[in-house]
Amino acid sequence: MPGILRDYLVMTIGTLCIALALNIFLEPNNVIFGGVTGIAAMLKTLFGLPIGITSLALNIPLFLVGLKRLGGFVFGLRTIFATVMLSVFIDVTANRVGQFVQREPLLYIAYGALLSGIGTGLVLRVGGTTGGVDIVARLLQQWRGIRPGQSMLIASVVVFGAAGWIYGATPVLYALLLAFIETRVIDIVLEGFSDGRSALIVSNKPEAIRDAVLHDLDRGVTMLEGRGGYSGQERAVLMCVISQAEITILKKLIYNIDPRAFVVMTEAVEVLGEGFRPAKAE
Template sequence: MKRSRTRVPPTISWARDFLYITIGAFFIAVSVNWVFVPNQIVTGGLTGIGILLEYAFGLPISITTLALNIPLYFAGWKMLGGQAFGLKTLYGFVILAAFIAVTGFLRLSPLTDEALLASIYGGVLLGGGLGVVFRGRGTTGGTDLLARLVEKLSGLSPGILLLLIDGIIIASAAVMFSVERILYALVSLFVTGKTIDFIQEGIGRSKVAYVISDQNNRIQKEILHTLDRGVTKIKAVGGYTGEDRNILLCVVSQSEVSNLKDLVRVIDPGAFVIVSDAHEVLGQGFRLPSV
């Protein structure tokens, strides 16, 4: 029997997205002013440019990021359309600039004076903030806008462009600070990326199991009745034998993996079982999709 879900009204969904963007922008601002700037660690994107310019010329990071984002936003609106550069993007980089200004004005003692800790925990704060913004289906502008514009003009991959732009920004830290600071910045980038993935995909507590056996029918029945999990048959052809056969696909919770392997082993000790992580599973029996 299917479980019914009450659809979230568009107004509530819209408000929730803006709340996510606001919370995420605050964490990004905290990472910048209370972790990265005091420890001379440069991030990627326009915020990284802002950090460099503040140290070089004393320009406020909030003014720099806002001044760079505005022309990019309107150029994107004109070239790619309002659907690509909507209200959430505008709100994202404006509220981020505001939070950077406020946290800069209230700049307290740095959360840590240890550069390695700053690169790790700063990456967690920055990645967490960005992940929450993305969960709100928003963005804070930055070099991703520039990359999409250059892609439109040149056809180059936005991923390569972002890597190139961030690489140039971080490499500039060697001139401004030291080569050592580049290494800390790279640690921060890695932690930021992993934290974004965690916020977006979850901890991966569900598992996907593939079972290849001559006793597929018996194994299928046991999974359905003993584990109470669904099974999907995938038609395949043996590479060595050339024979048609089915692969059983089943998604289980982490705690059920041992039961599944024991079940298969009892029926067919020679069965081939592959178990891998599923970062996110939506549907009945697992997490219901958000609306």
């Protein structure tokens, strides 16, 4: 299948997932959701306006800003397509799908967040947006390097604050849980599960640690040149990437050789290459 057709198919599936999450799990249980769609839902509660058409109208000014800043013919087409498809799916499926009404809020929140997060992640993954907060998320990612899931969580919290006086405190608390789960799912869809850990090691015995990592752990090591900020002393800094399961083994290797070694361990959002996922163009 040609790449462009695949991308539009993915966006169609993604927007359908979001609409189903809204109409099956969230709206029937009066769950607040963030972004422009959440604002449209509040307007439905207050004035009876249809969510799909209202969200489409609210998206127009945000789309114009995104078209100017993010630019490009591709962005414009994909955003128009995804935004229109989402609005259509929301209104078309509103009275045509079953409703998952439960007394236990964790169930419908978890299901709704999972389905909506997968849908939003799929749309973002192929370079589209569903308008609204998605456009803001892409702008912040471009300008500040903020993960889309994080910026969408912030925007959702702002909407929840405005919705509190309509729905009360308890639904807002549930909505925060929904947003947290949903944004985590979005980041997983975009970046995958992170099993990689990056280690920076400063030691007086860099060669011995290097050999141990190469031969005992069977991982690659990069030797960097460093200088102490206080002492001015030059030191070798070792950098290696390992799996989460190898953290304890690496620590033992290091501290058996040099108990005074300085180690910084961080999560690697994505690791591509030998020993991890193969690098390939999506």
